[in-house]
Amino acid sequence: METSAPDVVNSSSADLAAEAEAGRTEVASLAERVSRLQSSEEDGAPRISRYEDTFADFSPDDIRVAAEAKRFFECHEGDRDFRAAVEAGGKFTDQQRRMLKDIGVTFEPEAMELLWLQPDLIERFPSLVIEHVSFEDVPSDLLAALAPYRELRIWLKWRHRMDRAVMLNKFKLSARRTLSPEYTAWRLRRVAAVRNELGWFGWSLDHPCHAVEMAVGCSVQCYFCAFDAGKLQTVFDLSRPENRELVRAVATGMIRVLGWPAGHGMLYWSTEPHDNPHYVKLLGLWEESTGAMLCTATARAGVDWVRELIDYYSTGPVPWPRISVLSRGMLRRLHAAFSPMELRDTQMLMQQKDVKAHRTVEAPPTEEVPGEGERIKVRARWRGAGHKVPGGREKMLQQLVGADDLRNVDFENRPEGFEPPQGSIACISGTLVNMVNRTVKLISPCYTTRQYPYGYRVFDEATFDDGPEGFEAALKRIIGRSMVVRPYPEMPMRWRDDLKVVSHPDGVTLLSPTTQRDFRRGELHVRTAELIGRGDLTYEQVFDALSDNPRIGPMVALSILDALFRKGLLCELAITRDYRARREAQDASLREPVVAAAAAA
Numbered sequence: 001m002e003t004s005a006p007d008v009v010n011s012s013s014a015d016l017a018a019e020a021e022a023g024r025t026e027v028a029s030l031a032e033r034v035s036r037l038q039s040s041e042e043d044g045a046p047r048i049s050r051y052e053d054t055f056a057d058f059s060p061d062d063i064r065v066a067a068e069a070k071r072f073f074e075c076h077e078g079d080r081d082f083r084a085a086v087e088a089g090g091k092f093t094d095q096q097r098r099m100l101k102d103i104g105v106t107f108e109p110e111a112m113e114l115l116w117l118q119p120d121l122i123e124r125f126p127s128l129v130i131e132h133v134s135f136e137d138v139p140s141d142l143l144a145a146l147a148p149y150r151e152l153r154i155w156l157k158w159r160h161r162m163d164r165a166v167m168l169n170k171f172k173l174s175a176r177r178t179l180s181p182e183y184t185a186w187r188l189r190r191v192a193a194v195r196n197e198l199g200w201f202g203w204s205l206d207h208p209c210h211a212v213e214m215a216v217g218c219s220v221q222c223y224f225c226a227f228d229a230g231k232l233q234t235v236f237d238l239s240r241p242e243n244r245e246l247v248r249a250v251a252t253g254m255i256r257v258l259g260w261p262a263g264h265g266m267l268y269w270s271t272e273p274h275d276n277p278h279y280v281k282l283l284g285l286w287e288e289s290t291g292a293m294l295c296t297a298t299a300r301a302g303v304d305w306v307r308e309l310i311d312y313y314s315t316g317p318v319p320w321p322r323i324s325v326l327s328r329g330m331l332r333r334l335h336a337a338f339s340p341m342e343l344r345d346t347q348m349l350m351q352q353k354d355v356k357a358h359r360t361v362e363a364p365p366t367e368e369v370p371g372e373g374e375r376i377k378v379r380a381r382w383r384g385a386g387h388k389v390p391g392g393r394e395k396m397l398q399q400l401v402g403a404d405d406l407r408n409v410d411f412e413n414r415p416e417g418f419e420p421p422q423g424s425i426a427c428i429s430g431t432l433v434n435m436v437n438r439t440v441k442l443i444s445p446c447y448t449t450r451q452y453p454y455g456y457r458v459f460d461e462a463t464f465d466d467g468p469e470g471f472e473a474a475l476k477r478i479i480g481r482s483m484v485v486r487p488y489p490e491m492p493m494r495w496r497d498d499l500k501v502v503s504h505p506d507g508v509t510l511l512s513p514t515t516q517r518d519f520r521r522g523e524l525h526v527r528t529a530e531l532i533g534r535g536d537l538t539y540e541q542v543f544d545a546l547s548d549n550p551r552i553g554p555m556v557a558l559s560i561l562d563a564l565f566r567k568g569l570l571c572e573l574a575i576t577r578d579y580r581a582r583r584e585a586q587d588a589s590l591r592e593p594v595v596a597a598a599a600a601a
């Protein structure tokens with residue numbers, strides 16, 4: 001029998017898979033909507049491929065206004081007294097009005113008065129990004145209401161353009177192929193799994209391919225650190241020529257093996273970029289090797305440091321750095337030190353406790369999106385998530401006790417306003433490299449639990465030496481032993497470990513922490529779920545049992561098993577463990593060098 005899924009699923013089996021997989025009834029899947037969005041962008045509508053293009057038809061004065069409006073909204077989000085004045089109907093004190101002038105906002109707050117006169121109207125804008133190609137296409141009642149407010153109109157137009165460009169870019173990057181067919185297949189599967197497991201957060205990611213830590217530990221020690229970063233121990237020293245060579249070797253190794261993913265990542269993770277005194281040089285070195293200007297997020301806001309970062313990114317320009325604003329005082333210092341135009345491209349991520357409370361209470365509305373048999377909620381992302389991730393630090397992990405997710409509630413009659421926590425802050429499906437320890441891990445986001453306290457699963461780990469090809473060799477080992485392209489006969493078959501399986505007479509419902517997925521097409525789904533639910537069968541055994549059933553047959557069996565695999569609903573950890581053992585037994589060069597030496601001794 002043929003047990004491997006074909007490289008390219010032909011149209012008839014794709015149709016069967018679609019039929020068999022979920023019994024979906026929605027007219028448009030999210031994938032179809034995305035493709036419509038992309039093609040509409042090709043039908044003469046403005047194409048935004050670079051950040052710079054978002055300002056394409058803005059006059060210099062419009063750009064100045066947009067930068068000032070950005071500052072106004074930063075005050076609204078990050079300054080509780082300012083926010084209270086807005087919520088009280090625009091009752092700003094003289095001091096607040098002076099403060100706005102002092103930090104470079106030249107218009108009067110009343111230029112934004114729709115914020116308190118018609119808050120519902122303003123909150124409609126984020127969701128319009130999905131359906132309306134350009135700002136000018138939004139419903140006429142909104143445009144009419146905005147007509148007298150030039151500053152607010154400019155701001156909303158620019159945000160619409162930015163948010164739409166970011167959204168399309170995310171969909172594009174999530175589906176893009178790489179030089180490595182193994183990594184492409186693995187990443188596409190992980191993207192599907194992350195979307196299913198993390199819901200709106202999974203859909204909001206562009207699924208970066210790598211993170212490279214340039215230190216061990218972090219000097220900031222935020223109370224909420226979802227990675228539970230330890231105290232700063234060591235910093236990767238770029239003043240040493242051999243270390244500069246090692247950075248080049250890692251960057252070029254990624255390019256040779258994966259291609260463009262070398263330019264889709266970050267040079268920090270559970271670390272603070274500012275801790276490395278050569279950090280901006282590192283960005284330059286990476287750019288020299290890959291052509292990519294990588295994003296930086298920092299929780300340090302010293303004037304020299306921020307100036308160094310904005311000087312670097314303004315040569316793009318690109319919409320970075322991102323600064324985690326830990327207090328209102330920090331926000332005020334930044335506003336005092338830099339003009340609105342100087343921080344036009346800098347993203348301010350408000351992390352104050354009162355901002356969290358504000359977001360939780362006033363989180364913008366969500367939109368139900370029909371997606372491939374799943375009911376998911378895509379949160380409008382303008383003002384950020386309402387919930388923090390209860391992960392990483394022990395204090396945060398304790399909040400997991402009693403935190404409800406979809407698996408713990410009556411999913412068919414969800415409580416009013418029910419929404420699971422964000423689940424993770426991890427974003428990469430690819431390699432997590434530490435330059436100090438010379439380690440590389442293969443990771444992908446998951447829902448934070450005691451078992452996965454940092455919100456990601458680790459699928460493999462390797463070490464590399466300082467030689468020019470040490471990193472490349474480690475990456476190839478991981479790819480060769482841990483990235484399964486298609487199902488194989490001995491592949492273990494069990495559900496992904498976060499899934500709760502609810503049985504029905506006509507099939508099952510798979511519940512992830514955030515997403516409900518129904519498989520209720522009678523015998524095919526009942527039987528498939530039973531077989532996978534046993535947890536001790538291989539792909540070949542499940543395939544044989546299904547294909548021997550006269551009401552199912554081999555083509556439908558092949559289709560549904562292929563679909564379950566590609567959608568990341570099977571346990572990738574179990575598959576990886578099994579596959580690695582088999583691959584290492586076949587090819588000793590795939591073993592870690594230390595293991596290989598011990599085996600030979």
Ligand code: SF4
Nearest residue numbers: 218220221222225271
């Ligand atoms: S959140 Fe970032 S800056 Fe804060 S402790 Fe964790 S790694 Fe460091």
